[in-house]
Amino acid sequence: MLYGMAEGDGEQLSAVLYRDKLERAFNSIGYARFRNLAKMSRPKKGKLRDGGEKRVVKGVRRGGAALVEVVELSDGEDLRGLLGEDAPRQQKWRGQTRLLLLDERHSDKSIEELPQAIKVVFEEYDRQHARSAFELVKCKLTLFYDYWQLNEILEALLPKGMIIPSSFETVGHIAHLNLKDEHLHYKHLIAKAVLDKNKPKIQTVVNKVDSIQNDYRTMQLEVLAGNNSLVTTLVENGIRFHVDLAAVYWNSRLATERQRLLSCFTKSDVVCDVFAGVGPIAISAAKKVKYVYANDLNPCAVDYLEKNCVLNKLERKIQVFNMDGRRFIETVFACQKAQPITQVVMNLPQDAAEFLDSFKGLFHGLNLGKGCTLPRIHVYGFSKAQDPEFDFHERIRIALSEVAFDVQMHRVRLVAPGKWMLRASFVVPGRVVYCRRG
Secondary structure, three states, X not given: OEEEEOOOOOXXXXXXXXXXXXXXXXXXXXXXXXXXXXXXXXXXXEEOOOOOEEEEEEOOOOOOOEEEEEEOOOOOOOOXXXXXXXXXOOOOOOOOOOEEOOOHHHOOOOHHHOOHHHHHHHHHXXXXXXXXXXXXXXXXXXXXXXXXXXXXXXXXXXXXXXXXXXXXXXXXXXXXXXXOHHHHHHHHHHHHHHHHHOOOOOOEEEEEEEOOXXXXXXXXEEEEEEOOOOEEEEEEOOEEEEEEOOOOOOOHHHHHHHHHHHXXXXXXXXXXXXXXXXXXXXXXXXXOOOEEEEEOOOHHHHHHHHHHHHHOOOHHHEEEEOOOHHHHHHHHHHOOOOOOOOEEEEOOOOOHHHHHHHHOOOOOOOOOOOOOOOOEEEEEEEEOOOOHHHHHHHHHHHHHOOOOOOOEXXXXXXXXXXXXXXXXXXXXXXXXXXXXXX
């Protein structure tokens, strides 16, 4: 049997699709203000001090997010609008097995005026029962703090028109906010709401006080709510990492880009990670490639890098260095015992392009031979230019003093209005690495 009309094409809907359409409509129209509270279990009886009874339905979430009280009708009250003028008056609550909460906008309407999604419910029961299986009762609905979502709480608490800062980066048990100046007066209120609405996963809420302005890429963070520990453990793509946000750099928003980069590697590759941090790329690559050389200038990051290698049982496939980027590149390529490097990762967007001059004349005098493998470089950078790819490409050409070579550009993400993070991938030209250093 076919029911109803499909949207736009005039075709009849099957029973399953028709029911699905009505359900979606009822979810948006029938009780739009009371999400997740459509069907409640049978209300429990509660004794009143005067010997009477009340019916109460407690919240549908853990901890009691809502309270529904059935209000008995007094003599003179009549809520027959939904069932029509001919329906018998209901003076006492008889205890139906379910409460179906309707938006109060429908309380004074006749059944002909109701949305189709609600009318079908009444019509279906009328066909199955000799008398109406419904009785209309008046309820008092109390929605507690636990019921409301984070953006709804903040919208109610913050000044009207203020942007709601409901998104944040998660690093283990830490929620990392980037509050705007207009939010700072309310920062503790915002942090408390974030903590409350994301327990037990989130135990600490922090805000970045200043931009990264040091060689170690550490962020100045202020703890706004929860415990003061910034040492946490997180899992990314099945790999565990220990991180101390007070002393090292971590960005969870780059997880997708890291996976995209790893897809470029093969099991025969030897990877050189110049700015490895605590090892999100180096350690993930070690599970796939032949060998990894990982370096970072920050001694604390190197300490966590070594711990994370052991934690993931990959210490035999990674050699760790604590050097300046240029010195590391020269050292690892000059070492005769080093395995031929096929992939180089330079993930320091603010400055990485400036380190590309380390490859000029890098193979000169090393007796590697013209036929040795030239490494493929993956370098990251920021650009505010109108054409960010062209701008970043020009900076790479200038750093290498070379024009004629192919560069693949990829936009990683928009880090700020008009500011892109990009990845450029290219095989370093032989004319660059074999030239005589000036």
